[in-house]
Amino acid sequence: MMRSRTRRSIVVWLVTVVMAMAAGISALEVPYLAGRVNDQANMLEDGFEAQLEERLRLLEEETGAQVAVLTILSLEGDPLEDFSMRVVETWKLGREDADNGVLILISRDERRMRIEVGYGLEGALTDAQSGRIIDHLMAPRFREGDFNGGVGAAVDAVSSAIRGEPVDIPEKRTETGGFNPASFIFLLIFGLPFIGTALSARGAAGWIVGIFLIPFFFAFPAAIFGVTIGKIAAIAWTIAFPALRLILPKKS
Template sequence: MPPQGSPVVADASAAMDARQGGSFAARHGAALAAGATALVLLAVAAALLPRKSLDTPPAPPAHWFDDRGGLVSPGYAGAKSEYLQQYLPLFLHTSVLIVTERSAPSGAIEDYTARAANAWRIGAKGADNGMVLFVFRDPRTVRLEVGYGLEGPLPDVEAKHLVEATLLPKFAAGLYEEGFDDFIFGLEKKLKVYAGETDRTSSATGIVEYVFGVLRQTPRVARSVWTAFGAADAQGRVVLVLFGAVLASLLAYALAGFVEGLLALIQLPWRIATGSALHALSRERLAAEFAPAEFIRRPPRSLVAIATELRLTTIAWGLMCVAGFVVGVAFVGMGTEVFIGERGQFSGAGITTGWSVP
């Protein structure tokens, strides 16, 4: 066996470093090229997207009580937003979103609110226990969208009675905050039976929703910035391009790593048969490298040489890329949950009514 400082060992180390550098460059070069291509394609696609009409569903609200119509004070809206986000999912197993608008959209209000509620996906997947209350300042109209799962405990007749008994009288007197308080209190009373039935079937649901609700919280400054950005980017093109570009680049990077790892795995039998590092392994060399003093100072050189020659790190990297690719694809289906709500569905059930000023 050549001594540690011999030219043979030095040449082997240099060759090993060259192979490592080449593998790194190939992996990252392919990933960056794929990512750059994805960026260009996404930019072109976003530029060619047709502009949406003004009556399409708005971006997901930044708060669970989103007072776009300016009906209540900022302090009241903030307090109710925290209450709706944390208390109702935990104790009543229901997700309730309240949105006020300055004016109603053109066309049928029910079409607009149904599209918005389904786009925001309030409520848990499968349970469909979401509810969205829309209040339009002009022309003084209220629309309550009820998820599939709440149509039983809160049918249209009871929903209409709840709105007319709580919201409309106070709204007619200009007492908007009191009206919202009465509505939430009345809703809680009607949903307690539903919450009790849900507790008997799945006692952990509320805790899970509460944990995810806490995880979704962001600093108020960040949410304010997001709201301003959403107002400026009303068509959603910038968000689409940024999100799509980042996701496509990561998926392309993972795919490139998987291909390289797969090629290394295919070549593994040939490298085992023809490699020199594995055949040069000896018991004496391993004993020397695994001596306590030597092992603490640096990893066993023979094992490092074998791993490099067989490209084991590339194979391991390919496996990690497969896992990352799966997670990325799953995120495409669940990405909307990051912003607000879960995956509840709405059938269009609900009530539409209005209030008058005496």
């Protein structure tokens, strides 16, 4: 009888896992490349958008490098890095023989930014420089609601780096988020009792609590550390929970 219940619990768990994974398979669609500036989130003024288009056109004529700007409303749960790579691969920025394309990506709702640089330009525009452009030129202006200024400053800095001109960016990066000790402590205090119940309670109760903890393992780490960490935590719990529940002793 006990074995039958255990098998049923495992089957229910596996079905839930498969359904959760199926729900997360769909990826955010890459928008159509309409020009050098693709303001899907309507963050930029029309006149300024036209100015950026012209500046990036002149940059391409001068250097051959193709720089594109994309703003979106939301990543819809997609990791920023994965989506930016899909955009670059779909849009095929840069010449094929030079791989000299750059994507400046902004997700409005998550307030996330990324500069994706083709291999051919990595010597001119390093990851460290891209990070400083985001932290020191874009983020401060975005916090003040100056989206034109933030994107314009990023385009100017990227253009200068591509031309081989000096880029005046502070070496030290300021904090724009990241680890919050108070939030982490709250996460532990709130979550530990439920985790203990899920692992030690007898019968279906423990399995039910464990299933309901999957969104918890995604939401809280995602809010503190980012969406990617949230997904990793949720997947880790989904895989580890049934094994731990079968191994650990149960409350009498």
